[in-house]
Amino acid sequence: MHGFSYKQGSLHCEDVELKQLAATYGTPLYVYSGGTITDHFRRLDVALSGVPHKIAYAVKANSNLSVLRLLAAEGAGFDIVSGGELFRVLKAGGDPAHCTFAGVGKTRAEIIYALEQGIYSFNVESEEELRYLNQVAGELGVVAPAAVRVNPNVDAKTHKYISTGKSENKFGVDFEAIGGLYERASKDLPHIHLRGLQMHIGSQLTSIAPFIEAVEKVTPLVRLLKQRHGIEFWSIGGGIGIVYQNSLESGAAEWWQQRDASDAPLTIECYGKELVPRLQELGLKILLEPGRYIVGNAGVLLTRCLYEKKGLAKTFKIVDAGMNDLIRPALYEGHHDIVPLIQPASDAQVVVDVVGPICESGDFFCQDRALPDFQPGESVALMSAGAYGFAMASNYNSRPLPAEVLVEGGSATLVRRRQDFDALIEGEL
Numbered sequence: 001m002h003g004f005s006y007k008q009g010s011l012h013c014e015d016v017e018l019k020q021l022a023a024t025y026g027t028p029l030y031v032y033s034g035g036t037i038t039d040h041f042r043r044l045d046v047a048l049s050g051v052p053h054k055i056a057y058a059v060k061a062n063s064n065l066s067v068l069r070l071l072a073a074e075g076a077g078f079d080i081v082s083g084g085e086l087f088r089v090l091k092a093g094g095d096p097a098h099c100t101f102a103g104v105g106k107t108r109a110e111i112i113y114a115l116e117q118g119i120y121s122f123n124v125e126s127e128e129e130l131r132y133l134n135q136v137a138g139e140l141g142v143v144a145p146a147a148v149r150v151n152p153n154v155d156a157k158t159h160k161y162i163s164t165g166k167s168e169n170k171f172g173v174d175f176e177a178i179g180g181l182y183e184r185a186s187k188d189l190p191h192i193h194l195r196g197l198q199m200h201i202g203s204q205l206t207s208i209a210p211f212i213e214a215v216e217k218v219t220p221l222v223r224l225l226k227q228r229h230g231i232e233f234w235s236i237g238g239g240i241g242i243v244y245q246n247s248l249e250s251g252a253a254e255w256w257q258q259r260d261a262s263d264a265p266l267t268i269e270c271y272g273k274e275l276v277p278r279l280q281e282l283g284l285k286i287l288l289e290p291g292r293y294i295v296g297n298a299g300v301l302l303t304r305c306l307y308e309k310k311g312l313a314k315t316f317k318i319v320d321a322g323m324n325d326l327i328r329p330a331l332y333e334g335h336h337d338i339v340p341l342i343q344p345a346s347d348a349q350v351v352v353d354v355v356g357p358i359c360e361s362g363d364f365f366c367q368d369r370a371l372p373d374f375q376p377g378e379s380v381a382l383m384s385a386g387a388y389g390f391a392m393a394s395n396y397n398s399r400p401l402p403a404e405v406l407v408e409g410g411s412a413t414l415v416r417r418r419q420d421f422d423a424l425i426e427g428e429l
């Protein structure tokens with residue numbers, strides 16, 4: 001489910017007309033459907049209901065305070081990757097006791113901050129980090145709750161830049177080394193409480209097979225760690241993929257299933273049905289760290305067409321959003337459907353590149369794609385931009401950050417002002 005559809009020929013987010021939002025707040029503009037975010041959270045919660053679990057939303061996917069507040073109200077925990085994200089979670093009313101802290105490069109200041117706030121677990125990515133955590137906790141006279149991230153060496157079959165569970169990735173500790181590490185830590189590191197085990201094999205996984213493979217491979221290790229070290233949780237990570245194609249067609253689910261007939265489609269129901277029975281008998285609390293699944297399809301980026309430029313080889317639609325606002329296509333060949341805010345009268349299409357104003361050839365949203373022939377002055381929506389959209393935005397080319405709006409039913413709230421020029425140079429001396 002997502003909250004975007006044409007009503008009387010005009011694209012809406014829930015009950016709010018996007019054209020109206022573009023006129024009121026200007027473009028580029030991120031718009032989020034609050035109903036979609038809570039729906040996704042609840043559906044995952046239901047799909048996992050057969051096993052004790054906690055959903056720790058991966059803050060890095062979309063860290064707007066209002067999005068975090070919405071999820072905190074649903075009872076979400078939070079998976080953070082920096083001190084700044086912990087600060088945001090606290091500001092949004094999130095409970096630090098339900099926060100896990102991931103990432104390969106935690107600094108001393110971040111470790112101290114998280115210890116002081118009493119987070120649930122440090123998800124540690126190397127023996128060196130575990131020893132350092134022990135040292136810092138000792139200096140503070142506390143015991144740090146921790147889980148080590150296991151790298152199970154399975155292929156997530158996703159883009160190489162967002163694959164994390166192979167031995168050649170920088171993440172986690174090799175599967176074979178985990179048992180020995182827990183043995184040494186339990187003897188040598190008195191300021192560490194080994195509370196769980198964590199894994200996360202990659203992002204935008206579009207089939208269930210790699211999840212099953214990782215869970216089945218790691219299950220014996222989890223059993224051993226529970227028996228030897230009394231761990232209480234296993235975090236199976238995030239990575240649930242979403243549909244980026246055909247986002248406005250009711251046939252999206254069908255497309256999803258036909259996409260790879262040899263493989264079970266990755267719906268959230270399938271995820272629960274396949275994984276819950278495999279996890280149930282472990283008698284552990286299962287943590288999940290979804291980011292994209294919760295917010296990806298819940299957001300769009302509205303952008304206005306500035307010019308049409310016809311070259312010898314190509315036609316370019318130049319829009320007012322750039323790779324600084326949405327970097328996924330440039331960074332890892334991310335796809336976003338491009339949909340006019342006013343439903344085109346005919347099915348006629350033109351083959352174009354949609355590009356931004358940034359001085360980089362990588363600054364495009366699509367290349368050689370057949371699209372309705374939208375004109376300068378008209379706005380379009382870049383669909384499925386709720387995850388890793390604004391969160392990765394930058395000021396490159398000294399472009400102020402876009403505004404963000406949260407829609408709930410018929411009401412739209414500005415949840416982040418458009419940055420102005422003064423804010424752009426704030427802090428520079």
Ligand SMILES: *Cc1c(COP(=O)(O)O)cnc(C)c1O
Nearest residue numbers: 058102203238239289290291292
């Ligand atoms: C990024 C990340 C996630 C979330 O990934 P999604 O693909 O957005 O679900 C979860 N856990 C860890 C450790 C991550 O780094």
